[in-house]
Amino acid sequence: MTATQFPPIICTVDVALLTVDEGVLKIALHKRAAGPFEGEWALPGSFIRDTDATAKEAAIRTLADKLGVVSPYLEQLATFSGATRDPRGWSISVIYYALVAPTVLASAGTSTKWVSVEEALEAGLPFDHQDILECALTRIRNKSSYSSLPVFLMPSKFTLPQLQSVYEVVIGEPINKVTFRRKMEELNAVEPIEGAFEEGKTNRPAQYYAVRNEFYRELSVTNRGITA
Amino acid sequence: MTATQFPPIICTVDVALLTVDEGVLKIALHKRAAGPFEGEWALPGSFIRDTDATAKEAAIRTLADKLGVVSPYLEQLATFSGATRDPRGWSISVIYYALVAPTVLASAGTSTKWVSVEEALEAGLPFDHQDILECALTRIRNKSSYSSLPVFLMPSKFTLPQLQSVYEVVIGEPINKVTFRRKMEELNAVEPIEGAFEEGKTNRPAQYYAVRNEFYRELSVTNRGITA
DNA sequence: ACAATAGTGTCTGTTAGACACTATGCC
DNA sequence: GGCATAGTGTCTAACAGACACTATTGT
Numbered sequence: 348m349t350a351t352q353f354p355p356i357i358c359t360v361d362v363a364l365l366t367v368d369e370g371v372l373k374i375a376l377h378k379r380a381a382g383p384f385e386g387e388w389a390l391p392g393s394f395i396r397d398t399d400a401t402a403k404e405a406a407i408r409t410l411a412d413k414l415g416v417v418s419p420y421l422e423q424l425a426t427f428s429g430a431t432r433d434p435r436g437w438s439i440s441v442i443y444y445a446l447v448a449p450t451v452l453a454s455a456g457t458s459t460k461w462v463s464v465e466e467a468l469e470a471g472l473p474f475d476h477q478d479i480l481e482c483a484l485t486r487i488r489n490k491s492s493y494s495s496l497p498v499f500l501m502p503s504k505f506t507l508p509q510l511q512s513v514y515e516v517v518i519g520e521p522i523n524k525v526t527f528r529r530k531m532e533e534l535n536a537v538e539p540i541e542g543a544f545e546e547g548k549t550n551r552p553a554q555y556y557a558v559r560n561e562f563y564r565e566l567s568v569t570n571r572g573i574t575a
Numbered sequence: 576m577t578a579t580q581f582p583p584i585i586c587t588v589d590v591a592l593l594t595v596d597e598g599v600l601k602i603a604l605h606k607r608a609a610g611p612f613e614g615e616w617a618l619p620g621s622f623i624r625d626t627d628a629t630a631k632e633a634a635i636r637t638l639a640d641k642l643g644v645v646s647p648y649l650e651q652l653a654t655f656s657g658a659t660r661d662p663r664g665w666s667i668s669v670i671y672y673a674l675v676a677p678t679v680l681a682s683a684g685t686s687t688k689w690v691s692v693e694e695a696l697e698a699g700l701p702f703d704h705q706d707i708l709e710c711a712l713t714r715i716r717n718k719s720s721y722s723s724l725p726v727f728l729m730p731s732k733f734t735l736p737q738l739q740s741v742y743e744v745v746i747g748e749p750i751n752k753v754t755f756r757r758k759m760e761e762l763n764a765v766e767p768i769e770g771a772f773e774e775g776k777t778n779r780p781a782q783y784y785a786v787r788n789e790f791y792r793e794l795s796v797t798n799r800g801i802t803a
Numbered sequence: 804a805c806a807a808t809a810g811t812g813t814c815t816g817t818t819a820g821a822c823a824c825t826a827t828g829c830c
Numbered sequence: 831g832g833c834a835t836a837g838t839g840t841c842t843a844a845c846a847g848a849c850a851c852t853a854t855t856g857t
Contacts, residue, residue: 354625355583358667395656397582397665402656426654426669428623428630437625439586439667441654508809523847528810544855550808551854736836751820756837758819772828778835779827 357438360405361392361476363424363483364414366461367500367513368449373461374480376472377413380458383434384473388460390480392440406443414459418445419564420499424483432475444483446499491517495536495567498558506545506553507531533569536562585666588633589620589704591652591711592642594689595728595741596677601689602708604700605641608686611662612701616688618708620668634671642687646673647792648727652711660703672711674727719745723764723795726786734773734781735759761797764790 364375377391391413399405403423410416421443428439462470464484471477490496497513511527531537536559543555592603605619619641627633631651638644652670660666690698692712699705718724725741739755759765764787771783 356586356623356625358584358586395584395665395667397584397658400658402654402667423653425651426630428669430625430628437623439623439630439669441656441667506809524809525811525848526846529846545809547856548808549806549856551810553809734836752836753821753838754819773836775829776835777829777833779837781836 354437357433357435358395359392359438359440360395360402360409361390361440361442361479362406362409362421363390363442363444363480364410364416364418364447365444365464365483365487365500366447366449366451367497367516368461370512370516371463371465372484372516374464374467375414375416376460376462376467378458379473387473388462389473390442390476391459395441402441403443406441406445410445415456416445416447416451418447418499420496421445424479424486427475427479442479442483444486446487446496448500448502450502488518493569495534495562498536498562501558504540504543504555504557506555507537508553510537510556530569534567535559536567582665585661585664586623587620587666587668588623588630588637589618589668589670589707590634590637590649591618591670591672591708592638592644592646592675593672593692593711593715593728594675594677594679595725595744596689598740598744599691599693600712600744602692602695603642603644604688604690604695606686607701615701616690617701618670618704619687623669630669631671634669634673638673643684644673644675644679646675646727648724649673652707652714655703655707670707670711672714674715674724676728676730678730716746721797723762723790726764726790729786732768732771732783732785734783735765736781738765738784758797762795763787764795 362375366373366375375391376388379385379387379389391409393405393409393413395402395405399408403421406421407417410418410421422445424442424444426439426441428437430437432438432440464480467480468477472480487496491514497517498510500513500517501510507528510531511522511524514527515522537556538559540555540557544552545555546552590603594601594603603619604616607613607615607617619637621633621637621641623630623633627636631649634649635645638646638649649671650673652672654667654669656665656667658665660668692708695708696705700708715724719742725745726738728741728745729738735756738759739750739752742755743750765784766787768783768785772780773783774780
């Protein structure tokens with residue numbers, strides 16, 4: 348039996364890799380080496396290969412090969428498809444989004460760069476990557492408002508004020524300090540590192556925290572939002 | 576330039592069409608006419624054709640052709656993919672879910688049937704349709720708890736007690752009457768039909784309601800859940 | 804001592820849910 | 831009137847957010 352009686356469809360994966368750095372939400376872009384939009388900056392992606400077990404594996408491979416990144420959090424966002432989104436023909440792209448700490452930024456080479464999402468949206472992106480980025484932002488902002496998602500944007504140790512600041516950057520609005528700390532307590536996704544405090548500041552030192560092992564690849568959720 | 580330098584991938588759409596009938600959540604199954612699992616009951620699906628503008632259009636076509644249904648609500652659920660999920664080879668299936676009123680049930684022919692989701696999960700389904708159904712149930716239950724999603728399961732006119740009952744079937748637990756009505760008020764997705772009351776009951780007649788036009792193809796959401 | 808930020812105690816307004824009440828049909 | 835269910839009024843407990851207070855560092 349033939350695999351399909353219909354014309355071949357271009358099957359790819361693309362990844363929206365995000366981080367928060369210098370108080371700004373940033374997206375990883377990769378310079379297209381070939382094909383349509385060659386030389387332009389776009390979301391990193393690749394064709395699905397029959398050596399990939401699943402599309403998710405293809406996304407992991409893409410992150411590793413193109414950006415040299417292994418992300419603790421990688422989730423399917425949605426699938427974008429259609430006859431016109433790729434000039435080469437009918438195409439399907441399964442989109443994943445991933446979050447990493449800004450410390451992973453170092454590995455960026457000349458074909459990879461980080462751009463604030465604001466700039467990326469202003470400058471525009473090839474294919475329908477603009478829509479994809481907007482979709483990713485909506486998802487991440489929404490999910491961050493009732494879960495521990497943003498902990499994946501943190502380095503191995505961090506303070507609660509730093510974590511709150513990252514939440515605020517992602518969600519885009521200030522959060523009440525007391526409410527934030529109560530939610531973090533409830534989510535139980537982070538724990539204090541015994542005896543580890545921030546140093547060198549001219550004020551009371553902040554307790555260092557780390558992501559709890561149980562939640563390092565999983566989310567903790569609450570049904571009442573972190574902000575209203 | 577060739578469309579892709581990699582082996583062709585089987586590209587399909589499948590639809591999880593749900594309704595609530597006789598107090599039970601039911602899924603539409605279609606008897607497979609050919610290919611693997613021929614003669615077995617599975618989620619209705621089809622190959623993507625290059626005459627489809629997008630995968631969503633392919634899903635709409637599938638609902639129309641295989642079930643004779645046009646659903647007021649159709650949303651992408653997720654994409655299932657991999658080398659082994661289809662015995663014919665590497666495949667991608669973009670899954671959509673849709674909700675309809677039980678009155679649409681009538682059009683079911685001999686190659687279509689409605690099965691309670693409980694039975695479907697017990698009896699099992701071909702391919703990875705079992706996982707897909709579980710994924711759809713999770714999504715629908717979750718989304719119903721903070722939105723007007725279940726209104727798409729209602730006939731053109733219905734009472735609030737009927738709507739509450741449908742919510743309870745979907746979510747799987749009882750809802751406080753006062754809370755439910757307050758939420759419906761807040762969501763503003765339904766409106767009373769002036770002077771239309773249920774008849775023939777031995778008790779106080781219930782007001783008939785209809786879905787507001789603005790929300791007939793859209794959801795209304797609230798950030799605080801309908802149940803806790 | 805003072806500046807600066809970390810971290811906590813507590814008050815208040817809002818909301819969800821429990822309960823009980825009233826409303827209105829049919830017998 | 832009695833029964834059954836529709837629909838509402840109201841009290842209480844839980845929760846979010848505001849505010850103000852205490853804690854702890856470096857200068």
